[in-house]
Amino acid sequence: MQFKNTTSHFGLIAISLHWLVALCVFALFGLGLWMTELDYYHQWYKQGPWLHKSIGILLFFVVIFRLFWRGLTPPPKALSSHKPWERKIAHIVHLLLYFLLIAIMFSGYLISTADGRAIEVFDWFSIPASITSINNQEDIAGWVHFILAILLIGLAALHALAAIKHHFIDRDRTLQRIFGK
């Protein structure tokens, strides 16, 4: 397998980025739901959000690089067996997934920085606040963050179901391609 994508195959970088982002999204979703319900005296009450924010910020840089990489080396062409409506919906879903990712990370950033505090990324560096003047910013951003995250998980599930449909019903190599085959 080569690093770059070809017209028929995904490259190693695109495949790694895809699975890294997928893993982080599901981990952050679970962690986010869990950590906001914790008791005040729970061991993870402070650690959970710290980890969620640190990984979230790092994921933002990963997604930015992923978009850059996608521009540099476009994904392989759709299989000839894919119907026009499948291609169209797949394309829209892919764009929406990217849009939701960015919007969720940005809204999360606006929660934690609403009072002007920076976000600490592990103990490595911090991201300063920028927009702080929206009325009840942390509440609005929190609501947006939550709703969009649910939409993203729903859409990711649809994306996965579609891949499974291609594998077991259409019996084409759509799903196999994202494993490098």
Add this chain to the structure above:
Amino acid sequence: MKLSKFGTPLLLAALTFGSSTLVADDYVIDTKGAHAFIQFRVQHLGYSWLYGRFNEFSGKFSYDEAAPEKATIEVNINTASVDSNHAERDKHLRSDDFLDVNKYPQAKFVSTSYIPGDNGKGVLKGKLTLHGVTKPVEIEVENIGAGKDPWGGYRRGFEGKTRFAMADFGIMKNLGPKSKDVEMILSLEGIKQ
């Protein structure tokens, strides 16, 4: 104008009469100029005091120096304006774990009686509505001062303190054994109308 022998005392009497004896003065709490603060404090883990405040509220009081026992006050608080200098904590305080501001956007205190004490202190009784629950509370009041301001107005200020258990108002979130109570500190300055 020429004053007769009877006119002068009559005029003096009228002035005294009008200024304080009968009519209590009405004051509007100076939230516009932010010379009024509604603060609260809760112990954190039992190791320190955490302070917060409500940024948006309004109210009025009436006070007569000659008859302070007739003093009354009413204060309305916008609960969503809670501010503890930490956005993530404020978001949590507004949620249904605490103030539940979507359901209960207003908190309110209406006095029912005032018992003046010594040295300008007194006890104000009234009803506090918080988190949809209305209960009687007693506020220890201290008269801070009153007089003309440099801009042609007349001002009067008080500080009041009270303490209650959050659970009494249906806020059941457990913050630990030392953090069951909240203290409220109201520093209010009114401008005479």
